[in-house]
Amino acid sequence: MDSQSVILAVASPPGSAMRGIVRASGNEACRVLWNAMDPDCPGSIAVRARVRGVHVVRLRDPSIPALAMVMPGPTSATGEDCAEIHTAGNPFVLERIMTAVIAHSDGTARRAHPGEFSVRAVLSGRMPIASAERVAAVIMAETDAQLAAASMLQANTAEQSSARDTDEIATLLALVEAGIDFTDQEDVVAIARPLLEERVRSVRDRIRARCATSAGAESAQRAARVVLTGAPNAGKSSLFNALLQHTRVVESAHRGTTRDAIEHACLLPGGIEVILVDAPGLDDAIHDVDVLMQARAHDAINRADIILVCQPHSHNPVPRAYESPLIDGTHALVINVQTKCDTPGTASTTNAADGISTSAHTGDGIAELRTAIARTISTRAPRNAHEFTLGVARVALLQEAADSLDDMLTIDAPELVAAALRTALDRLGEVSGAIPPDDVLGRLLSSFCIGK
Ligand SMILES: Nc1nc2c(ncn2[C@@H]2O[C@H](COP(=O)(O)OP(=O)(O)OP(=O)(O)O)[C@@H](O)[C@H]2O)c(=O)[nH]1
Ligand SMILES: [Mg+2]
Numbered sequence: 001m002d003s004q005s006v007i008l009a010v011a012s013p014p015g016s017a018m019r020g021i022v023r024a025s026g027n028e029a030c031r032v033l034w035n036a037m038d039p040d041c042p043g044s045i046a047v048r049a050r051v052r053g054v055h056v057v058r059l060r061d062p063s064i065p066a067l068a069m070v071m072p073g074p075t076s077a078t079g080e081d082c083a084e085i086h087t088a089g090n091p092f093v094l095e096r097i098m099t100a101v102i103a104h105s106d107g108t109a110r111r112a113h114p115g116e117f118s119v120r121a122v123l124s125g126r127m128p129i130a131s132a133e134r135v136a137a138v139i140m141a142e143t144d145a146q147l148a149a150a151s152m153l154q155a156n157t158a159e160q161s162s163a164r165d166t167d168e169i170a171t172l173l174a175l176v177e178a179g180i181d182f183t184d185q186e187d188v189v190a191i192a193r194p195l196l197e198e199r200v201r202s203v204r205d206r207i208r209a210r211c212a213t214s215a216g217a218e219s220a221q222r223a224a225r226v227v228l229t230g231a232p233n234a235g236k237s238s239l240f241n242a243l244l245q246h247t248r249v250v251e252s253a254h255r256g257t258t259r260d261a262i263e264h265a266c267l268l269p270g271g272i273e274v275i276l277v278d279a280p281g282l283d284d285a286i287h288d289v290d291v292l293m294q295a296r297a298h299d300a301i302n303r304a305d306i307i308l309v310c311q312p313h314s315h316n317p318v319p320r321a322y323e324s325p326l327i328d329g330t331h332a333l334v335i336n337v338q339t340k341c342d343t344p345g346t347a348s349t350t351n352a353a354d355g356i357s358t359s360a361h362t363g364d365g366i367a368e369l370r371t372a373i374a375r376t377i378s379t380r381a382p383r384n385a386h387e388f389t390l391g392v393a394r395v396a397l398l399q400e401a402a403d404s405l406d407d408m409l410t411i412d413a414p415e416l417v418a419a420a421l422r423t424a425l426d427r428l429g430e431v432s433g434a435i436p437p438d439d440v441l442g443r444l445l446s447s448f449c450i451g452k
Contacts, residue, residue, distance in 0.1 A: 006032045007112035007120075008101060010094045017089030022097050025117055028108050029081040030070060035104035036060055036085075036097060043068060050081060059085070061100045062093060078117055079124025165401075166428045168203050172196060173421040180414045196417075197409060204405040207428075211398050223265070224377050225275045227300045227332075230310035230322055232256050232281030235339035238360035239310060240264075240278040243370060249278050251360075256281065259293050261300040268374040277304070282324055304332040306376055308369075313338040313357060333376055337369060401427035 006026030012019065024033055030050045036059055037044040043055035047068045057068045066087040076082040085097060102109050121127035175191040228236040237251040237258050249262050258280050266276040279300040280293040301307060307330065311322040327334065336355030342362045356372055358365035401424040408420035 006105065006109040007116050008032075008098055008109050009112040009117070010091075010098065011084070012089055012094070014091065016091065019086055020089035020091070020094045022085045022087075022094060022101070023082070023117070024084070024101070024109070025076075025078040025080050025082045025112075025120060026109070027073070027080055028105075029083045030072075032101060032105045032109045033068060033083045033085060036101040037066075037068070038063075046070070047083065057085075059087070059097060059100075062096055064088070064093070074124070074126075077126060078120040079126040080120060165203050165207060166425065168199065169405075169421055169425045169428065172199055172203075173418060173425060176414055176418045176421060180418065200405050200408060200421075204402050207398050207402045207405070211395055211402065223273050223275050224305035225263075225277055225303055226266070226306045226308060226373055227261075227277040227279055227304035228308045228310055229279050229282060229297065229301055229324075229327065230339075232283050234281060234310040234312055234322075235360060236281065236310045237278050239308070239337065239339055239358060239366075239369075240276060242358070242360040242363065242366045243276060243373075256283070256290075256293070259296075261296045268370050268377075272374045272377055274306075274373065274377065282326070298326060301326055301330055301332070304330060306373060307332045307334050308337050308373075309334055309355070310337050310339050311355070313341045313343055335369075335372060335376065341365060397427045397431045401425075401431075 004026070006024055006029050008022065008024050010020065011023035012021040022033075026032070030047050034044055034048040037047065038058040038060060039045075039048075041056075041058050043057040046053075046055045047057060047070055050070060050072045052070055052072055055068045055070065057066050058064070059066050064087060066085050069084040069086065071077070071082040073080040073082070087093065087097070098111070102111070118127065172191065176196070179191065228240055230236055232255040233253070235251075237249045240249055240262075241247045241251065244264055244266050248264050250257055258278055261277055261279045263275050263277045266274050268274060277300050280297045282297055283290070283294065307327055309322050309327060322336075338355045338357045340359060340361075341357040341364055342359040356365055356369050358369055360366070404420050404424040404427065408417055408424070411417050411420060
């Protein structure tokens, strides 16, 4: 990761507003921003001299007045010199400023990657990794439940639990190393293998339990996958298009038209974005190509957060629910949908037990179904506060620590046992807030937006 460049980003929200902000961080940040200003104006000279505070300046291109805010390192948010230009919140003007600043920087400045300001803050020790994850979770939150979950990312709880495990592994490592170093001395007894295994198993189980209760954190931070399933010809593709409010997939009277899972982002009431997935109809596979189709359908269901079980509206007074062991076996939430409710001879009902009645042809029930999906997502609350005490990046580190302890249990050579314990110790050290390696930052980066 390049940490020398001055990084630049528009740090105000997209679109027009009263005020727009161009943010810069890096040890040359003040000089780089000064390059884009009228050099003789007193405010610009103060910027160039890295004088902390707010200065009135005039930009060169476009020639407009602006405010420049200077926050010299190491006490700035990123630990480096930070400077901002505050001006009219016009996206075109902000882009012109970005381009001009980069053009006049002699290669010193470049656009920031998503989350790069926060990464620099973590690397300089100005922000613990747990806080960075909290920022990421707040940015990604789309519902009240997710916002509540983000505020539950309690660094201290995670750090306290891992400190106990870290102590135990450090003790075991010391005992194993004592065995290696002093086996020729009578008064130093290496830890007996059965006792070592018992203690390692119990730390590993504690770590795995924490990973399991934190698994909800990831799903709270990404768009939910809403998968349409049911028998061939049930009207899934037509419903998919109706929910999207434009024709995206082929619908036809021919059974088995949809042969692959097709996904598309869909905006629901309340501004909730989901990934809508149209899948092949569930059927007994006969031909080779059908086997592949069914595999795609199964995979889509397994990855679903919400399943729309589609069944054509029944002429019978009590319709039999569509059944599939595959659907029964998932953790996804199920919404039953009765399709084709416009078919002659059927009465339209919106009964929770029978499912929501819809017609892709007349549009009946589509708004209700969109609202029902949005409501289901909003109530997809964390089951308890412990689920959200860790962020995604740290859960991955805990899993690596537990894997390393698993490896240790299969190894006999004391040197390799010590190496496996040390790996577990390192991973736990990273969880408790030591400088994280690049790949952990990479995971964080991918979930941030530019300017943070
Ligand atoms: N009357 C009526 N017909 C519908 C409705 N929705 C779908 N159909 C018809 O039902 C047939 C199957 O529709 P599709 O949407 O392609 O069904 P599907 O479930 O995607 O089918 P496969 O991809 O083969 O599994 C088509 O002839 C559609 O015109 C509806 O709301 N009302
Ligand atoms: Mg289809």
